Amino acid sequence: MNEQQRIIVPLLPLRGLLVFPTMVLHLDVGREKSVQALEKAMMNDHFIFLTTQKDTSIEDPTEDDFFEMGTLTQVKQMLKLPNGTFRVLVEGLKRGKIEKFLRTDEYFEVRIQTYENEEVKDFEEEALMRMILDLFEQYIKMSKKVSAETFASVQDIEEPGRLADIVASYLPLKLKDKQDLLEKVNVKDRMNAIITFLNNEKEVIQLERKIGQRVKQSMERTQKEYYLREQMKAIQKELGEKEGKSSEIEKLKEKIGKAGMPDHVFEAAMKELDRYEKLPGTSAESAVIRNYLDWLIALPWTTETKDDINIKRAERILNEDHYGLEKVKERVLEYLAVQQLTNSLKGPILCLVGPPGVGKTSLARSVARSLNRKFVRVSLGGVRDESEIRGHRRTYVGAMPGRIIQGMRKAGTINPVFLLDEIDKMSNDFRGDPSSAMLEVLDPEQNKNFSDHYIEETYDLSKVMFIATANDLSTIPGPLRDRMEIISIAGYTEIEKLHIAKNYLIKKQLKEHGLQKQQLQIRDDAILSIVRYFTREAGVRGLERQIAKICRKTAKIITSGEKKRVIVTNKNIEEFLGKKIFHYGQAEKEDQVGVATGLAYTAFGGDTLQIEVSLAPGKGKLVLTGKLGDVMKESAQAAFSYVRSSAEKFGIDPMFHEKYDIHIHVPEGAVPKDGPSAGVTITTALVSALTGKPVRREVGMTGEVTLRGRVLAIGGLKEKTLSAHRAGLTTIILPKDNERDLDDIPESVREELTFIPVTHVDEVLKNAIVGEKSEN
Template sequence: MTKESIQLPLLPLRGLLVFPSMVLHIDAGRDKSVAALEKAKMEDKTIFLAAQKQVSVKEPGPSDVYPVGTVAYIKQMMTLPNGTIRILVEGLYRAEVNQFTDDDKMLAVDINELTDEHDDADEEEALKRSLLNQFERYINVSEKLTNETLAAVSDIQEPGRLADIVTSHLSLKIPDKENLLGMVNVKERLNHLLELLSNEKNVLDLEKQIGQRVKQSMEKTQKEYYLREQLKAIQTELGEKDGKSGDAEELREKIEASDMPGRVADAARKELARFEKVPQSSGESSIIQNYIEWLVALPWTVQTEDTFEIDRAEATLHEDHYGLEKVKERVLEYLSVRKLTQSIKGPILCLVGPPGVGKTSLAQSIARTINRHFVRMSLGGVRDEAEIRGHRRTYIGAMPGRIIQGMKKAETVNPVFLLDEVDKMASHFNGDPSSAMLEVLDPEQNNQFSDHYIEETYDLSNVMFITTANDAGSIPEPLRDRMELITISGYTEIEKLHIAKDHLLPKQLMENGLGKSDLQIREEALLKLIRMYTREAGVRGLERQLANLCRKAARIMISGEKKRVIVTEKKLEELLGKPLFRYGQMEEENQIGAATGLAYTTAGGDTLSIEVSHYPGKGKLTLTGKLGDVMQESAQAAFSYIRARAEELEIDPDFHDKYDIHIHVPEGATPKDGPSAGITMATALISALTGRVVKKEVGMTGEITLRGRVLPIGGLKEKSLSAHRAGLTTIIIPEDNAKDIEDIPTSVRDALTFIKVNHLDQVLTHALTEEKT
């Protein structure tokens, strides 16, 4: 009997047929199949399942699908790591196709429901009992079914549903199953199934006899060969030649052709044996298949030949990067040692510096220099240990960690592996990824790296790991101990000028479709662009502004206004608008109670103006400007020092009882912290309380103690660059930092006067004038 026609999306099945009341997993990866599943998900989650006539047809049309199928309900749907969609379906009822619809995106059908037809209830009951007896005998000789299956089937009361469930457990050909699915008469279905079941039992009996006769005389390899050939023959008869046996054979060939070590190959063969035993409809089948494919895809012994040619390496580094002389020298030393030792074991290089100074591109240059594949992995925001070590295979959607994924992508065992933003990892309740990185970056341990998904140990000792960070202080101490820090501080104006002309501008001209003659930027305009439209340690902002100029020039040329654009200082403002920054941040005139400090940030050095004001009050000290704890303590220390030496400094000893003091550090919305503003605060305080003027061209940095001693600070190079940018001519630094002056570029070092001090009295001598107001 049939009911009113309805329309549903169609999912064609290869080598599989679903009966009503069956619950099983199905994997779908074809575009039309995915579209049909999405359509069903958006509506009532019902879909029409029909078997393909030929398994080999990849894009089936209406003529390639049997007309009788099953309407099923989608209970679960998820996307696997390889892009395949896995669904859990439950068969609802039979249906016959009235009309197929193919819109090139998906297949849909108009169907009529088929309901069971009953003749004689007593005869059906007798056939049902006979079927149960036959099925019990079949289970006794079958190795695939258990008594639990019989117990579950015995509880079914409806004869038609019993026939469907028993058929789903038999290894019948698809045409035979389709024939049974199309039988709406229950008595006819039971009779036909009894014939098929009897034939299947006879085949199993014959197989058992053959197996018992030859079992004693077969060696292990002969037995495996026999069973495989026997399985092939049976599956060919059942129409499953292109199904799971094909996948198993393909995996076996890949395992034998791979370069896996013996222990890993044995593990892969063991998993393949499990794969062959697990039903294709089981979820575990695809999990095992994915695992074996990961083992096969990983490089285990393939490697590139290193070319440690130092002259070539030096030429490559100079070609790719302007400046960074000390960094290049350290890299060349590193490569020289590698050439002499023929070993990769040694310190892990960590390139530390502000954004945009060329850390990542430097690692790429190293890879190109020594002829190794390059792989980059960003650690920014990583807070789960499984990102490094992988997920265990017991979890749904498990995958290897990103280290193993990177090695698969590299395709060799000795790539240059860049771990970017190593200072941006975060601890979480899921685990501490920085602790997991300890094994990766330890040359004494990483030859036995353990990934939870792969399970077999993987050798990372041939990998050249290079890490990058913006702030070395944010790297956990145990991890930092495994790395050698190479600081890339930033570029001077002269270096930026060369980088812009030789690297950035040609790149942007090409990316924006312009030739060399289409856009010309005068050197003075380029210098103004660097000074007044960017403020950074690196060159990313500069590259963005050059890209902006290229787009403006392209617009002018396309509109026909000019055939080429020449950018002068005046033209620069026309194209980019008013300058974003004021070149030189030093005060325009000498000030009282305002001193210029030098600060270090993750974006490079910067100048810091510290202002002090005092007014009648009761000695209250107010600190504003979003100061951190350390900076507030520096202010307190400076205040206490001044109180203790008020008379020597020619300050009213009772000033703290007569005045309230306010210290402010612009910009107020920017958080600030660190000890190096101590002498700057003290100088500004003494200037305000004595009325002596602070020299506008002087910048200073140094930590202060309660006795006025000046302690060393870090980041002198970055701070000197910022002072030079701001137009300062004199820098007061701690005496213990004199050794760091050599790290400052010559052009900056020659333009600045460095005054080395070890006590605040010396600072005041050079920072304050005798002039009072």
């Protein structure tokens, strides 16, 4: 009889694998519960119970998903691999049967009943052992899947149960059959079953040999048939019959002839067609060549749309689709004018840079409409594989051309307007750098011979008008940026947004919501309120969403019969959109000491920034708060150093830094702030706090400051000026070098503001601090 014992051990489920007692093998363990079970086993004499899942596809098995009979094993070695899984060396000890699951939460723990082999031989077991060894030796010689050394090691085993388990581990049995063997606790039953399996395997191997002979004879016959078929094709060709693959070849040849390919591409296509003709239809390479030929035929090689060059018409179309964006429109019209005079011009490569929602993509579509060209768009956001641009080589399974060639096939002409959307969001990894592959696409000197890995032959992109869009110019690599003409679309002014809403957005949303013009009227003051208090953006997407919200509520009012007509004004806007979401910086009501108004440029446009300085008795400690970035902190340090070096000139105690702690704070501390243009504002606030003289409340300022007090140029003057105008400021101090940017500011805004260009901080202070003699 078998000796039985009950023990409690963690359980490790196996998928598609079974371990017999005496077996030693490696396992890879990755499931969370399995790893927990292993760790528990390592703490508990290294014993763990292995049992097999009934269904290998189940990722998270329960108690009912395991076979009851398994193997108690001991973990000999455990190693963590770089991919996070564990490689474990286990040795099977004895059979075991699950009696009860004790826990199933973090890992499985079970109470099992173990079975020891009875190793006392009788004559019957001796006879069975000899028969197993004889049949196993025959199996090794016939199958050649097990080495002769293995048989030598098995031959010396004297225990019947151990011999049965070791031989079973070498047999190519199905998982179900292995489980049946494992469940045979009686050694004689197990040995009889193995003898049956070995006899069956012997017959199967003999049948395999017979089938192999038949297959060999069949292959010889197939080669003979192939030769005869080739003769048949020749006969059919002579007779003028167009059947089978020969008909397909003729059609492909005709399509290749009509595709208008350059000579070198035509020769390559005919060479591939010749290979395709010689290959049997069932060949995997045949399908690859056919797909390649289809791509060559489908690509536009000479098909070209004729440009409808009419400057006035193009200008009308651009103005119809977009309000503002004068620089972009002017650049497109210049291109058209030159093309009209020369009849040939390499396609320009424009890059429209600006925040989301300012109309970059729709502008490219309008350019295509004004030129009467096909329009194709490719999104490059998230592309990090070079083969996305250049294509895969045909040696790879599932190879395809890159996105450029795919776009050209979609366009169907060699001179489309090709939009490369979100070119700043390409990244790179171990598969290559797609931005480097774009260098050839966007270089007018190189893209005449663009090379795609899949097409292999050069393709002419010189007539394509490429337009790229980006949100952030700084993330575009320098060499790629150098190949494009950068056109900045900073955003729309309030006045421009008002016109866009009236002329485009409201009409579009009325149509989409099934409303008539007379059913909903949104007044100008309501539109301005939406722009100021319900959106914070450079573009108009948020504005369009709020208009859509008004349309939905109007549709509900009209369909419920409350009213037949809705008028939205500044007074009732909150009934439709709720409480105001945003607020904008407003000018101070009184002149303040230690408070200066700066002008900031954010992703949502311009805004005003109050910079506060307070003094407290101390030893010159400088405290900066308000979630400032590194650049802004450095500006504060530079301003502080300049004020210390020029203290006597401003009538400040030269030893102030030994008497006071200075705290510089920019309100709205949760909002990150950075940039160099706060230098003059911080300096002004510092001087005001130290002299006790207030800063003029109507003055806003911007500019970077140096340690010598020079005021350097900044960016985003248009947006900053608009925010100052909106906040009620009347005077703006700006760097002298930014005078050239004043032309970008709308005339209606310029007329209501006074601009003071400066080159030194002293000029700033004279115009900003009350009591100083103004030079203006």
